[in-house]
Amino acid sequence: MTPALGSISFDQAFLKDPQDRVPMSRARLLPVVVMTLASAPAWPQGSPVGPEFRVNTYTPGNEFGSSVAADALGNFVVVWQSSSQDGSLTGIYGQRYAAAGTPLGPEFRVNTFTTSNQFSPRVASDASGNSVAVWTSQLQDGSSFGIYAQRYGSAGAPAGPEFRVNTYTTGSQFIPEVSAAGTGSFVVAWMSPDGGDYGIFAQRYSAAGAPLGPEFRVNTYTPGYQSAPRVGTDSAGNFVVVWASAGQDGSSYGVFGQRYASSGAPLGAEFRVNDYTTGGQTSPEVRSDGAGSFVVVWEGAAQDGAGYGVFAQRYDAAGAPVGPEFRVNGYTTSDQARPSLALDSAGNFVVVWQSAGQDGSASGVFGQRYDTTGAPQGPEFRVNTYLTGDQMDPSVAADTTGDFVVVWTSAGQDGASYGVFGQRHGPIVPVELLQIAIE
Numbered sequence: 100m101t102p103a104l105g106s107i108s109f110d111q112a113f114l115k116d117p118q119d120r121v122p123m124s125r126a127r128l129l130p131v132v133v134m135t136l137a138s139a140p141a142w143p144q145g146s147p148v149g150p151e152f153r154v155n156t157y158t159p160g161n162e163f164g165s166s167v168a169a170d171a172l173g174n175f176v177v178v179w180q181s182s183s184q185d186g187s188l189t190g191i192y193g194q195r196y197a198a199a200g201t202p203l204g205p206e207f208r209v210n211t212f213t214t215s216n217q218f219s220p221r222v223a224s225d226a227s228g229n230s231v232a233v234w235t236s237q238l239q240d241g242s243s244f245g246i247y248a249q250r251y252g253s254a255g256a257p258a259g260p261e262f263r264v265n266t267y268t269t270g271s272q273f274i275p276e277v278s279a280a281g282t283g284s285f286v287v288a289w290m291s292p293d294g295g296d297y298g299i300f301a302q303r304y305s306a307a308g309a310p311l312g313p314e315f316r317v318n319t320y321t322p323g324y325q326s327a328p329r330v331g332t333d334s335a336g337n338f339v340v341v342w343a344s345a346g347q348d349g350s351s352y353g354v355f356g357q358r359y360a361s362s363g364a365p366l367g368a369e370f371r372v373n374d375y376t377t378g379g380q381t382s383p384e385v386r387s388d389g390a391g392s393f394v395v396v397w398e399g400a401a402q403d404g405a406g407y408g409v410f411a412q413r414y415d416a417a418g419a420p421v422g423p424e425f426r427v428n429g430y431t432t433s434d435q436a437r438p439s440l441a442l443d444s445a446g447n448f449v450v451v452w453q454s455a456g457q458d459g460s461a462s463g464v465f466g467q468r469y470d471t472t473g474a475p476q477g478p479e480f481r482v483n484t485y486l487t488g489d490q491m492d493p494s495v496a497a498d499t500t501g502d503f504v505v506v507w508t509s510a511g512q513d514g515a516s517y518g519v520f521g522q523r524h525g526p527i528v529p530v531e532l533l534q535i536a537i538e
Contacts, residue, residue: 145466145480146525154194154506154519156206157184161517163508166221166494170228173198173498177506178209178220178232179519185213191220191234195255200523209249211261212239223279228253233275233287244271246289250308264302266314267291278330278338282306286338288317288328295321299328299342303363317357319369320347331387336361341372341383341395351379354397358418372412374424375402384439388446391416396438396450406434409452413473427467429479430457439494443501446471447527451482451505453491461489464507468527482522485512501526
């Protein structure tokens with residue numbers, strides 16, 4: 100039976116179409132700093148590098164649901180789901196890029212098993228550029244939906260065959276997430292029946308792709324739905340999982356988390372992230388810096404005085420909140436939703452989201468930069484240049500120096516229905532640090 104998430108069916112939410120840089124040198128920093136210091140506020144347009152670009156080569160049908168990951172030097176990989184391209188229904192495709200934004204080879208199919216639907220892809224990279232893609236596959240594990248993965252070496256060649264992640268195969272295992280440590284070990288999390296409705300499960304892997312222990316349940320609270328897991332990993336392999344939980348905070352949905360040591364041992368109890376509990380707090384994302392401090396973002400209903408808004412909470416490496424939760428979006432009319440975030444190695448971070456009506460059309464992609472103290476760096480900025488129709492469902496990744504890239508789904512821009520587009524940006528660096536860099 101097809102599971103339902105709140106009032107939105109699984110099919111509506113997840114199957115229907117929506118739808119070589121090196122670290123920046125002093126010579127490259129100088130003109131950027133001069134430009135920045137001459138302007139107020141800093142980085143008013145988010146520091147774009149070059150024009151926005153189309154990611155997918157194949158344009159018939161719909162290409163959407165993209166995810167992006169970057170290595171330490173800024174080389175990056177994008178994965179997405181594509182309708183009918185693999186000869187069946189939806190399949191998973193990818194494209195690698197050098198840090199300068201040059202494609203590395205053609206787009207490629209990720210999934211080997213092509214029957215029925217492969218969808219909801221996510222991708223992670225380690226510091227050296229090895230990557231792993233995960234996705235949901237229909238009917239492949241002998242039941243309804245299962246979680247599959249494919250590892251790649253830093254040159255883009257597959258590292259072994261695709262493999263099933265979930266050990267328990269009864270019912271549906273779906274909506275995966277993957278996060279990698281700098282050394283290449285990685286964690287996959289997903290939704291699966293937990294004796295209530297659905298809960299969050301995870302599996303740890305070594306850098307060689309070997310499972311580290313059995314799969315395990317993440318959530319302690321099991322009534323209702325625990326959904327939409329996301330994982331953040333620090334350089335040592337310690338990690339935190341966050342998810343949306345129905346009814347646990349006394350209202351609709353709330354955001355909860357659980358920290359783990361690199362050994363897989365839980366660090367303390369699961370914890371509630373959101374302070375504001377009225378309505379629903381959903382669609383969380385989490386990212387960790389190299390030392391283990393982390394940031395959680397989510398969408399909250401009616402908290403900003405309109406529809407949905409984007410909110411965030413910072414944590415130190417011991418898991419203690421750093422200050423109160425805060426609103427990310429400055430523009431509050433209608434809905435700001437589907438947030439994604441990226442951190443550099445120092446803990447500077449950028450949040451991106453989709454905003455309804457703000458760019459003068461339907462939905463557009465906007466962002467906000469922050470320094471390590473959580474102070475905003477200039478105003479929020481628009482990411483997409485093309486404004487017609489919907490630009491939505493963004494994903495962002497950053498290298499160690501803070502250069503970042505955003506990818507999203509755009510309606511009609513590639514000449515068909517939906518396509519995947521991207522925009523590279525300069526570093527998430529406070530102006531004060533840039534001044535120091537040229538002194």
